[in-house]
Amino acid sequence: xxxxxxxxxxxxxxxxxxxxxxxxxxxxxxxxxxEAGYAEAVEAxxxxxxxxxxxxxxxxxxxxxxxxxxxxxxxxxxxxSAGHKVGVIAVDPSSPYSGGAILGDRVRMNDSxxxxxxxxxxxxTRGHLGGLSRSTLEAVDILDAAGYSPIIIETVGVGQxxxxxxxxxHTVVVLSAPGLGDDIxxxxxxxxxxxxxxxxxxxxxxxxxxxxxxxxxxxxxxGHAGHxxxxxxxxxxxxxxxxxxxELKAEIFRHRxxxxxxxxxxxxLRKTCRTRILGVAKHLFQQKFxxxxxxxxxxxxxxxERVHDPRTAAIALLGWxxxxxx
Amino acid sequence: xxxxxxxxxxxxxxxxxxxxxxxxxxxxxxxxxxEAGYAEAVEAxxxxxxxxxxxxxxxxxxxxxxxxxxxxxxxxxxxxSAGHKVGVIAVDPSSPYSGGAILGDRVRMNDSxxxxxxxxxxxxTRGHLGGLSRSTLEAVDILDAAGYSPIIIETVGVGQxxxxxxxxxHTVVVLSAPGLGDDIxxxxxxxxxxxxxxxxxxxxxxxxxxxxxxxxxxxxxxGHAGHxxxxxxxxxxxxxxxxxxxELKAEIFRHRxxxxxxxxxxxxLRKTCRTRILGVAKHLFQQKFxxxxxxxxxxxxxxxERVHDPRTAAIALLGWxxxxxx
Numbered sequence: 001x002x003x004x005x006x007x008x009x010x011x012x013x014x015x016x017x018x019x020x021x022x023x024x025x026x027x028x029x030x031x032x033x034x035e036a037g038y039a040e041a042v043e044a045x046x047x048x049x050x051x052x053x054x055x056x057x058x059x060x061x062x063x064x065x066x067x068x069x070x071x072x073x074x075x076x077x078x079x080x081s082a083g084h085k086v087g088v089i090a091v092d093p094s095s096p097y098s099g100g101a102i103l104g105d106r107v108r109m110n111d112s113x114x115x116x117x118x119x120x121x122x123x124x125t126r127g128h129l130g131g132l133s134r135s136t137l138e139a140v141d142i143l144d145a146a147g148y149s150p151i152i153i154e155t156v157g158v159g160q161x162x163x164x165x166x167x168x169x170h171t172v173v174v175l176s177a178p179g180l181g182d183d184i185x186x187x188x189x190x191x192x193x194x195x196x197x198x199x200x201x202x203x204x205x206x207x208x209x210x211x212x213x214x215x216x217x218x219x220x221x222x223g224h225a226g227h228x229x230x231x232x233x234x235x236x237x238x239x240x241x242x243x244x245x246x247e248l249k250a251e252i253f254r255h256r257x258x259x260x261x262x263x264x265x266x267x268x269l270r271k272t273c274r275t276r277i278l279g280v281a282k283h284l285f286q287q288k289f290x291x292x293x294x295x296x297x298x299x300x301x302x303x304x305e306r307v308h309d310p311r312t313a314a315i316a317l318l319g320w321x322x323x324x325x326x
Numbered sequence: 327x328x329x330x331x332x333x334x335x336x337x338x339x340x341x342x343x344x345x346x347x348x349x350x351x352x353x354x355x356x357x358x359x360x361e362a363g364y365a366e367a368v369e370a371x372x373x374x375x376x377x378x379x380x381x382x383x384x385x386x387x388x389x390x391x392x393x394x395x396x397x398x399x400x401x402x403x404x405x406x407s408a409g410h411k412v413g414v415i416a417v418d419p420s421s422p423y424s425g426g427a428i429l430g431d432r433v434r435m436n437d438s439x440x441x442x443x444x445x446x447x448x449x450x451t452r453g454h455l456g457g458l459s460r461s462t463l464e465a466v467d468i469l470d471a472a473g474y475s476p477i478i479i480e481t482v483g484v485g486q487x488x489x490x491x492x493x494x495x496h497t498v499v500v501l502s503a504p505g506l507g508d509d510i511x512x513x514x515x516x517x518x519x520x521x522x523x524x525x526x527x528x529x530x531x532x533x534x535x536x537x538x539x540x541x542x543x544x545x546x547x548x549g550h551a552g553h554x555x556x557x558x559x560x561x562x563x564x565x566x567x568x569x570x571x572x573e574l575k576a577e578i579f580r581h582r583x584x585x586x587x588x589x590x591x592x593x594x595l596r597k598t599c600r601t602r603i604l605g606v607a608k609h610l611f612q613q614k615f616x617x618x619x620x621x622x623x624x625x626x627x628x629x630x631e632r633v634h635d636p637r638t639a640a641i642a643l644l645g646w647x648x649x650x651x652x
Contacts (some may be wrong), residue, residue, distance in 0.1 A: 042637060049635035222429045266630075273629040273636065274622075278615070281640035289604075289647075296600075303599040304592075309375035310599065311368060314607035320614075 003237070012044035019146050020051060022085075024119065027146050031121055034138035045138050052144035055151045056256050061191055064156055067176040067201035071237070072154050074245055079150060080117040082249075087143035087151040088120040091165060093134055119143060133164050137272075140168075142178065150252070163191060165280075168263065168272045171255045173197045173248075178207035192218060194227030195232050197251050203236030203243070212236060229262050230255065285318075292317035298317055338370035346377060348411075350445060357447055360464035371464050378470035381413070381477045385495030387517055390482055392503040393527035397563070398480050400571055405476060406443040412471035413477040414446040417462055417491060445469060459490050459605055463598075466494075471647075476578070489517060490605075494598045496591065497581045499523045499574075502541065504533035518544060521558050522581050525574060529562030535645050538562060555588050558579065572622050611644075618643030 009033035012033055018026035019220055030048070061227035062068050072088060079086040123136050136153065143151050153169055155162040192198075192215070200211050215234050233251050239242050259265035290296060299317050302308040308316070344352035356374070359367035388394050420489040449462050462479065469477050479495055481488040481504055491631060492498055500521035518524075518541075526537050541560050559577050563570050585591035616622060625643050628634040632644070 033337045046635040046638055050632045053632050135559075157390055221582070251474055269630055270626060274626055276631060276636035277622075277625065277639045277643065280637045281611075281615055281644055284637075284640060284644065284646070291609055296603075299603065300596060300600055303603060306379050309372040310602035311606045311610075313603045315609060317603065318607055318610065 012038070012041040013047070016044050016047050016087035017273075019048060019142060022146050027119060027142055028121070031139045034142065035123060035135045037135065038189045044139065047315055048145040049138075049141050052141040054147075055140075055144040056171070056252075057140060057144075058150050058152045058252060059166035059171045059172040060152055060154045060175065061156070061162070061166045061172070062175030062177070062201075066175045068154055068156075068175055071175060071199065071201060071303055072152055075117045075118070075152065075249070078249060083117075084150065085117045085148045085309055086119075087141045087148035088118070088154065089136055089143070089151065089155075090122045090154040091119070091132065091162060119146075119148060132162075133168075134276070134283065136165050137168055138274060163194070164275060166191075167194055167303075168275070169253050170259055170268065172195050172200055173252070175199045175201055177201045178203075178205045178211040195253050196230065196250070198234040199248060200234065200236040202238065204238045208236055229264070230258050288319065289317050292319050329494055332361065338364070338367040339373070342370050342373050345472050346372060353445060353468055353472050354447070356468045357551075360468065361449060361459065361461045364401040372466065374471040375464075375467050376548045378467040380473075381466075381470040381496070382578075383495045384464060384476050384478045384578060385492035385498040386478055386480045386501065386504070387482070387488070387492045387498070388501030388527075392501040394480055394482075394501055397501060397525065401478065401575070402444045402446070404571055404575060409443075410456040410476065411474045412445075413446065413466075413472075413474035414480065415462055415465045415469070416446070416448045417458065417482075417488060426540075439485035445472075445474060459494075460602070460609065461645060462491050463494055463602060489520070490601060492517075493520055494601070496585055496594065497522045497578050499525055499578070501525045501527055503527045504529075504531045504537040521575070522556065523577050524558055524560040526560065529569070530564045530565065534562055556584050564578065570591055599641045614645065615643050618645050 010029070012030065015026045015030055019030055030041065030044065034045055060068055060072060070091075072090070076086055076088065121139060123132070123139060140151050140153060153165060155166050172194050174191055174197075176192075176198065177215065178200065198215050200208055200215070202208060212234055235244055235248050235251060239246060259268065292299070293316065296317060299308065299313040303313045304309055336355070338356065341352045341356055345356055356367065356370065360371055386394055386398060395416075395421065398416070402412050447465060449458070449465060466477050466479060479491060481492050498520050500517055500523075502518075502524065504526065524541050525535055526541070528534060538560055545558065559579060561570055561574050563574060585594065618625070619642065622643060625634065625639040629636055629639045
C-alpha cells in the first residue's frame with residue numbers, strides 16, 4: 001500500500017468514488033491521510049462524512065488483558081459468516097496487530113470471503129495531540145461510507161480520549177475479565193457506567209461467577225444511570241469455545257432496535273455530533289492561537305513586561321479585533 | 327459599598343486613579359467588577375495590570391481543616407505590625423468570612439493601623455464557569471497596583487483551578503495538619519510537590535512530629551521535583567502561641583531572594599503569564615463559539631443530518647472563513 005501511495009499520489013478527492021465503491025486500497029489510503037491530518041484530505045473527508053451514517057457502530061472496551069482482541073476476532077468471524085461486511089478500528093497501544101500484518105495476525109482466515117468482508121485497522125495512539133478522537137471517528141466515517149456495517153471500535157478503556165471515542169458508538173460493550181481486579185479498575189475509569197452490554201470473558205474460569213455478581217451488584221446501585229429504558233444484559237462468554245457469542249450478537253441487534261424505537265439513537269447522534277464539532281473547533285483554535293500574528297513568544301514577552309495585559313495578548317494571538325469579542 | 331455603587335455607577339476607568347491611590351472603596355468595587363466579568367471593566371483591568379507587578383505573592387494552600395484561616399490571620403497581624411500593607415484573596419468555599427463582614431470575623435482588630443493596612447477579600451467559587459482563575463488573578467493585580475505587598479492567595483488545595491491559581495504565586499506555602507490524613511490527601515491533590523515552604527500546623531499536638539517525618543520522607547523521595555536549587559523548609563507552627571511565625575516570615579523573604587537571584591522569578595512569571603493568556607483565549611473562544619453565526623443548535627442539526635461535516639460546522643460556528651485555518 002505504501003509503495004503504491006508513494007509511486008503516484010492520488011488526490012484525496014479522486015479516492016472518494018473508489019472508497020464509496022468499496023476499494024480496500026482506497027479505504028486504507030484515506031484512513032492513513034485522516035490519521036496524519038493532511039489538509040489535502042479535509043474536503044474528501046467532508047464528502048465521505050455526508051455518505052456515512054448507515055452503519056451500526058459497536059464500541060468494545062475493557063482494560064488490557066480483558067480479552068478484547070479475542071472477542072473482536074470471534075465477532076469478526078461471526079459477522080462475516082452471516083454475510084456482514086465488518087469494519088474494525090482498534091485504538092489500543094497494546095494491540096497485537098499493526099498496519100502491515102493486519103488480518104493474518106488477528107483472524108484465522110478460513111476462506112477468502114472472510115478476508116474480503118472484514119477490514120481491520122489499528123490507529124496510532126501516540127503523537128496525536130488531541131486528534132485521536134477526530135481521526136478515529138473519521139476512519140469510522142470512511143468505513144461507513146464504504147458500506148461496512150457493523151463497525152467495531154475497540155479501545156482500551158482508560159483515558160478521556162478513549163472514553164470519548166467509545167461513547168461515539170451506538171452500542172457500547174464493556175468487557176470484564178474474572179480475577180483481574182477489573183471491576184475496580186473499570187469503575188475508576190468510568191467505563192462500566194457507559195456499558196449497554198456487559199460481557200464477562202473467560203467464563204470457563206471459576207472466578208467468572210464472582211465477576212458477574214459484582215457487575216449485578218454495581219448495576220443495582222445505579223451504576224448504569226441514563227439508560228432507564230434499557231437494562232444492560234450481562235453475558236458471560238468463553239472465547240475458547242465461542243459459547244454464547246450468538247447471544248451477544250443477538251443482544252447487539254436488540255440494542256440497536258431499542259435505540260431506534262426509543263428515540264435514543266437520535267439523542268446519541270446529537271451528543272456525538274456536538275462532541276465532534278467542539279473537538280474540531282478546539283483543534284482549529286489551538287492551531288490559530290499558536291500561529292497568531294506575532295506568535296506566542298512575542299506576546300508572552302509583552303505580558304511579562306506588562307506592556308500588554310493577558311486579555312489583549314489573547315486577542316492579538318487569536319487575530320481578532322479588540323472590542324468585538326464580548 | 328453596594329449602596330454607593332448603586333447610587334452612582336462610576337465608570338471603571340474613573341476608578342483606576344482611585345485604586346492606584348489606594349482607595350479601599352475603589353479597590354472593592356474593581357474586584358467586584360472583575361469577579362462579575364463586566365465588559366465595562368476590561369479596559370480598566372488592563373490598565374491596572376500594567377501598574378501591577380511589584381508585590382510579592384504568597385500562595386497558601388492545604389486541605390480544609392488544616393488551619394489556613396488561622397495561619398493567614400496570624401500572618402496578616404505579623405505583616406501589618408511590621409509596616410506592610412497586606413492583601414488577602416481567599417478562594418475557599420469553606421472560608422469563614424464573606425464580602426460583608428470581612429475583617430471583623432477574621433482578625434481581632436487591635437488597632438486601626440491593622441485595619442487600614444490589610445485588605446481581605448473572599449472570591450466566590452461557584453458560578454464561575456472557568457473564570458475563577460482569571461478573576462482571582464485580576465483581584466491580585468488590583469491589590470498589587472494599589473500598592474499592597476505581600477498579597478496572600480489562600481485556596482483549598484483541591485481542584486485544578488485552585489492548583490492553577492496557587493501556582494501563580496511567587497512563594498507557595500503548603501499547610502499540613504497532624505492527624506488529618508492530609509499527607510495522602512495532599513499528595514493525591516498534587517499540592518505537596520508545588521510547595522516552596524511546608525508548614526505543619528498545630529505543632530503542639532503530639533502527632534505533629536509524625537507529619538514532619540512524613541513530609542521529610544516524601545521530599546527525600548523526590549516529591550519536590552523542579553526546585554533543585556531550593557530545599558523547601560518544613561516549619562512546624564502553633565497558631566495558639568504564634569510560635570515560629572517569624573521563622574515562616576523569614577523563610578518567605580529568603581525564598582523571594584532565592585527567586586530573584588536564581589532567575590527562577592522570571593521563569594515563574596513567564597509560566598504564569600502563559601497560563602493566563604491561554605486561559606483568557608479559551609474563554610473568549612468559548613464565547614465566540616457559542617455565539618457563532620447561526621448558533622450551535624442550527625449547525626448541530628446540519629451535522630446530524632450530514633449536510634455539514636463536523637469541521638465545516640466548527641468553522642462556521644467560529645465565524646472563520648473556510649480554507650484559511652490550516
